[in-house]
Amino acid sequence: QSAPTQPRSVSGSPGQSVTISCTGTSSDIGAYNYVSWYQQHPGKAPKLIIHDVSKRPSGVPDRFSGSKSGNTASLTISGLQADDEADYYCCSYAGTYTWVFGGGTKLTVL
């Protein structure tokens, strides 16, 4: 299993929107609607922000949204805030009770 591909970094100004892509294969992202996204601040544990491609857990602002097309999932963050600066990881179920994380994307809020 190889890790889904994410851009190493993205950036945006406060108030703007950014989209982070996550490209996998027909064996993981393309095969299941089980894509989740995690936000990780430096030195902290990851936090679930999107599950099942586009669902937000309770307490996660609707500025965070997810989608999927084919083998590529995307996370969009609108109305960027300073606290959104963090690393973001996609994760896909890959069948037979295995999971794969993307390589991670560092978001910089300019």
Place this chain on the structure above:
Amino acid sequence: QEHLVESGGGVVRPGRSLTLSCAASGFTFGAYGMHWVRQAPGQGLEWVAVISYDESNKYYADSVKGRFTISRDNSKNTLNLQMNNLRAEDTGVYFCARETLVGARDFDSWGQGTLVTVSS
């Protein structure tokens, strides 16, 4: 409020063994599948292993299969990871994580992690 606390990390020589533990509280531990996820220094997350709520099913990443064993003790609300024949590439922070609910494919609660360093 669910709480997960890992322990057992440390410095170990290549080829040796180490056991990590994760103490759970604030939820019905025995009702959830549990995972280990690791993160090498400065690198991304890597899924390591999963154990079902009743310990009947265990699955591993290819990178650790045959060397690591996941287990749990529902009477003690504890998750474990026995790591044998450790390699330098096993170095990293190990997180325990809870499946959001039975049958879910995501992780809604994480511990703060415990650092494992494999070095001679």
